[in-house]
Amino acid sequence: MEFTHTTTDEKHLPLTPIIHPWIREVVSNQSLLEEAVSEFQSPLNIQSLVPFEENVNAFKSVFDKYELQHRIYFARKANKCISYTTHAAELGEGVDTASFEELAQCLEAGINPAQLISTAAVKTQRLMELAVDNGVTIIIDNLDELDLLEKVTERSGKQAHISLRVGGFDMNGATLHSRFGxxxxxxxxxxxxxxxxxxxxxxTGLHFHLNGYSIPERAVAIGQCIALVDALKAHQIDTLHLDIGGGYLVNYLSDKAEWNTFQSELKRAVLRKRPELTYRNDPLGIVKIENTLYGEAKVYPYYSEVHKAGFLENILTSAVSGYDAPIHQLLRDRRIEIRIEPGRSLLDQAGITVARVAFRKHDSAGNLLVGLEMNRTQMKSSSADFLLDPIHLSTAPSSESDLLEESKPVFGYLVGAYCLEQEFILLRKIKFHHLPSVGDLIVFVNTAGYMMHFFESQAHQFALAENVFYNKDKSLRVDK
Known part of the structure; x- marks a missing residue:
């Protein structure tokens, strides 16, 4: 079987991921991976609590530095594994639940209701009843929610703890748009x-969550919330906490130059000034009209120099209009507990997804397609593509007749199991150092945050991926 190899006019543009030591350890133990995929099937999500705890502690260190009352609520929607949820509680932090099922699972796991909040975008009556019965704080987004909650409390005779979601903040005379609050x-x-x-x-308090990753916008929102806190205080009404939501940038890539080069070369490719970087020259959300490009690729900012705890610290040290002190001092002076709801950033480096190669073929245009035993929903987020280089692990040595030919580098695309033309695991063209063989493993790094579970589906009756955790003794345990 003949496949396309690297050509002289095609320059590979790597996007090298940052890789945590536990991941390197697992990837280097290829027999463990092969046995695990054989036992649990492909794809398999392998995860670790070590980076999760490191990330929690990094956020805590920022709050401690500025002597702030605080609580970190892990955004459960970012990953469904209960192990993260229970570990967050064990560390003294909390869990942000976004559905009846998420809240019920947390309560069944024995987590203290004081460590839980409900932020569900749609709150049903049974969710309200569960939260009220257990004393879980409910984030109220609209009047219909409040009316339903009022009916629930009147029937039960129990008090509901409410945090109001606010939005539509003013920034430089313009409104920060949001459909919430x-x-x-x-x-x-x-x-x-x-x-x-x-x-x-x-x-009991106020809550907001801003889309995007602007530190100035968050500072403006906090400043206007503090003004509201002061206005309520003038009426002898205390605000106990301010929850500023999630969205703390994660840095996935090890090289800024690689990221900048890819972005500029993607635009050149869309303009057909260089060979394509994506399948059929997909622009990843850039709009091309009469040879002019509009907008940027609709992808996560995979490289960021200010991220996670550093991103939070920049928010807390920002100044806001109308006050002569930084945000951390304004919060401390008012004895307000600051709350955050990180998801992706607590899961940074906490997981990998491993899939087995099922076939190799060419499409009608001659592109090499490498089929994996997985579907695209099992590694998908709102980003137009996951822009990290995967790791290719060969599971069997080539025969002597194939050794010379198949040891050459090849470019190709990773495709999945759904019966759709657009069924691509990654849209970006990948360079393999040699042709993958059937049975080889492809490892996708840093997938625990939103990639594994947020869009996963069981179309075609495919089973969902198993989730296992890597223990200190180098064994694997199934998440319960």
Whole structure:
């Protein structure tokens, strides 16, 4: 079987991932990986609590540095494994739940309700009842939610702990758009005219979550929340906590130059000024009209110099309009507990996805396709592509007749098991140092945050991937 090899006019553009020591250890133990995929099938998600705890502690160190009351709520939606959830609670932190099932699982696992919050975008009656019965703080987003919660508390006779979600902040005369939350003015009116007079609806704090990764926008939002806190305080109403949500950047890549080069060369490829970098020259969200490009690729910013705990610290040290002190001092002076809801950033380096090669073939245009025993929903997020180089592990030596030919580098695309033309695991063209063989393993690095579970589906009746954790004794245990 003949396959396309590297050509002289094609320059490989690597995107080298940062790799945690535990991942290197697992990847170097190829017999463990082969046995695990044989036992649990392909794809297999292998994870570790070590980076998760490191990330929690890094955030805590920032809060401790500025002597802030705080709590970190792990955003459970980023990964469904209960092991992260229970470990967050063991570390004294909390869990942000986004559905009835997530909250019920946390309670069944024995997590203290004081360490749980409900931020579900749609809150059903049974979710409200579960939260109220257990004293879990509920983030209220709209009046219909509040009306439903009021009915639930009236029937149960129990008090509900409420944090109001706010949005629509003003920045330089423009409104930061969001489909979530009350305006600052509406939130103030709601507290003053309803919540403080209601026997079963207890106002405890404020909450917001901003889309994107702008530190100045977060600082503006915090400043306007503090102004609301002060306005309520003038009416003898205390705000106990301010939850500023998630969205703390993760740095996936080891080389800034590689990231910048890829972005610029992608645009050149879309303009057909160089060989394609993606399947059929997919622009990854860039719009091309009459040979002019508009916008940027709709992908996660995989390289970032300010990320995770450093991103949080930059927020806390920002100044805000109307105050002569940085945010951390404003919060400390008011004795407000600051809360955050990181998901991806707590899962940075915590997981890998391993898939087995099923076939090699050419499409009608002559592109090499390497089929994997997985589907694209099993490693997918909202980013147009996952821009990290995978690791190729050969599981069997080539025969002597194949050794010379198949040891040459090849370019190709990784495709999945759904019966769709667009069924690609990665859209980016990948350089393999030699032709993958059937049975080889492909390892995708740093997939625990949103990549494994957020969009996974069971179309074609495919089983969901098994989730196992790598222990200190180098064994694997199934997540329960």
């Amino acid at each position: 009350f305006s600052i003015a509406a939130a103030q009116q709601l507290v003053l005219e309803k919540l403080i007079k209601h026997p079963t609806l207890l106002y």
